[in-house]
Amino acid sequence: MREETCRPPRLxxxxxxxxxSGRLQTPTAILPTAGPRCARSAWLAYSRGMRLLxxxxxxxxxxxxxxxxxxxxxxxxxxxxxxxxxxxxETTLAxxxxxxxxxxxxxxxxxxxxxxxxxAGPGPRPPAARYRLVVGDxxxxxxxxxxxxxxxxxxxxxxxxxxxxxxxxxxxxxxxxVLGTQVLIDALRRAGPADxxxxxxxxxxxxxxxxxxxxxxxxxSEDSPLRPNSPYAASKAAADHLVLAACHxxxxxxxITRGSNTFGPWQHPEKVIPLFxxxxxxxxxxxxxxxGSNVRDWIHVDDHCRAILAALERGGPSRGGSSRIYxxxxxxxxxxxxxxxxxxxxxxxxxxxxxxVPDRPGHDRRYxxxxxxxxxxxxxxxxxxxLRQALARTVAWYRDxxxxxxxxxxxxxPINPPAR
Ligand SMILES: NC(=O)c1ccc[n+]([C@@H]2O[C@H](COP(=O)([O-])OP(=O)(O)OC[C@H]3O[C@@H](n4cnc5c(N)ncnc54)[C@H](O)[C@@H]3O)[C@@H](O)[C@H]2O)c1
Numbered sequence: 073m074r075e076e077t078c079r080p081p082r083l084x085x086x087x088x089x090x091x092x093s094g095r096l097q098t099p100t101a102i103l104p105t106a107g108p109r110c111a112r113s114a115w116l117a118y119s120r121g122m123r124l125l126x127x128x129x130x131x132x133x134x135x136x137x138x139x140x141x142x143x144x145x146x147x148x149x150x151x152x153x154x155x156x157x158x159x160x161x162e163t164t165l166a167x168x169x170x171x172x173x174x175x176x177x178x179x180x181x182x183x184x185x186x187x188x189x190x191x192a193g194p195g196p197r198p199p200a201a202r203y204r205l206v207v208g209d210x211x212x213x214x215x216x217x218x219x220x221x222x223x224x225x226x227x228x229x230x231x232x233x234x235x236x237x238x239x240x241x242x243x244x245x246x247x248x249x250v251l252g253t254q255v256l257i258d259a260l261r262r263a264g265p266a267d268x269x270x271x272x273x274x275x276x277x278x279x280x281x282x283x284x285x286x287x288x289x290x291x292x293s294e295d296s297p298l299r300p301n302s303p304y305a306a307s308k309a310a311a312d313h314l315v316l317a318a319c320h321x322x323x324x325x326x327x328i329t330r331g332s333n334t335f336g337p338w339q340h341p342e343k344v345i346p347l348f349x350x351x352x353x354x355x356x357x358x359x360x361x362x363x364g365s366n367v368r369d370w371i372h373v374d375d376h377c378r379a380i381l382a383a384l385e386r387g388g389p390s391r392g393g394s395s396r397i398y399x400x401x402x403x404x405x406x407x408x409x410x411x412x413x414x415x416x417x418x419x420x421x422x423x424x425x426x427x428x429v430p431d432r433p434g435h436d437r438r439y440x441x442x443x444x445x446x447x448x449x450x451x452x453x454x455x456x457x458x459l460r461q462a463l464a465r466t467v468a469w470y471r472d473x474x475x476x477x478x479x480x481x482x483x484x485x486p487i488n489p490p491a492r
Pocket of ligand 1: 128129130132133134154155156159161208210229230232233248276332333334
């Protein structure tokens with residue numbers, strides 16, 4: 073059967089979906105009545121006009137994801153709920169904020185997207201006209217609920233994300249990463265049938281714990297037990313469990329992506345790659361933990377964002393997949409020492425610029441994940457497979473954007489101080 077000859081989706085109210093204002097409001101509404109191929113094409117038609125709620129979209133991956141979605145899906149609109157913590161800056165999406173998108177401070181109203189829609193004329197609307205920032209806390213149910221009710225799907229990035237900060241003080245990690253995720257789940261349930269809006273929960277490889285350095289063939293699969301080692305990883309694992317519990321108990325339609333260490337433009341200078349790059353630009357030594365033997369899988373943020381979008385559109389049991397969890401990694405494993413040497417050579421420096429500092433307590437040795445599922449079910453694969461080249465482009469980006477990262481180095485912050 074050709075896709076376009078499919079029986080159109082039934083629009084009468086039925087379990088798992090509802091109709092409002094003459095248009096199908098939830099993709100899952102059609103799934104029980106149409107064959108798999110029909111459901112897929114109707115879902116794709118539906119998804120052309122998707123209203124996304126993104127949490128934490130002023131941070132690193134969230135901001136890259138918003139840019140990617142607004143470019144790649146011209147009919148979609150995005151409401152970005154961000155608390156603008158130290159890690160989230162309006163300047164990260166300044167072009168969208170300044171050229172017509174909703175500026176900061178907009179009320180947490182369900183009309184947030186509709187406002188931009190109403191203002192739009194005929195024809196494709198530019199990205200900024202399909203974007204709005206709402207400044208608010210994901211733990212604030214009163215702010216979150218109307219935003220969830222006004223969207224078709226949620227992509228949840230908002231989190232406290234720096235492992236060292238979680239070792240110093242775990243409380244903000246428990247609040248945002250655990251409570252914030254439950255607030256979103258509750259809002260999704262209150263907004264209608266639990267499966268009416270898809271949640272894509274952005275998680276991390278760190279939930280699996282670490283692997284020994286001397287077993288290079290071992291990798292975590294989506295079925296591996298969660299054995300988080302840092303307070304950050306423990307809070308993310310707790311959130312994953314809450315999402316999975318809501319799927320099992322309440323029928324929530326959710327997909328979880330577990331990404332590996334990510335790098336690229338707009339990453340806060342507290343994280344290792346931009347920290348080292350910006351230190352070297354400032355003529356400072358780079359602080360390398362221990363002997364630098366810890367191994368990480370590095371993925372470019374563009375590849376990570378494409379996987380997240382694919383998980384939203386194609387992932388999960390309700391879209392024909394077998395899993396609701398997808399590992400997302402490049403398969404390129406480097407030790408921290410290799411990474412540091414490469415960055416030094418890109419900026420024209422040598423190992424005299426390394427300052428070996430005492431190791432992080434409980435420092436995970438190696439992360440590595442099997443990505444067979446994501447490649448098979450999401451039709452995804454990483455494109456930035458030359459790590460040295462991708463790092464050189466990232467160095468060039470930070471060279472050109474000193475006005476962005478300079479103010480993010482904060483006096484008195486032991487983790488990310490400005491140059492003295
Ligand atoms: N960066 C990585 O290498 C990596 C790898 C895998 C997974 N992840 C996950 O991806 C997500 C995004 O990571 P990132 O590196 O972009 O983080 P980030 O620290 O750069 O950004 C986090 C964003 O969340 C916002 N935020 C924090 N607390 C909030 C709250 N209570 N309410 C609303 N907004 C809040 C911040 O203001 C910021 O804009 C996180 O969930 C993280 O666990 C990151």
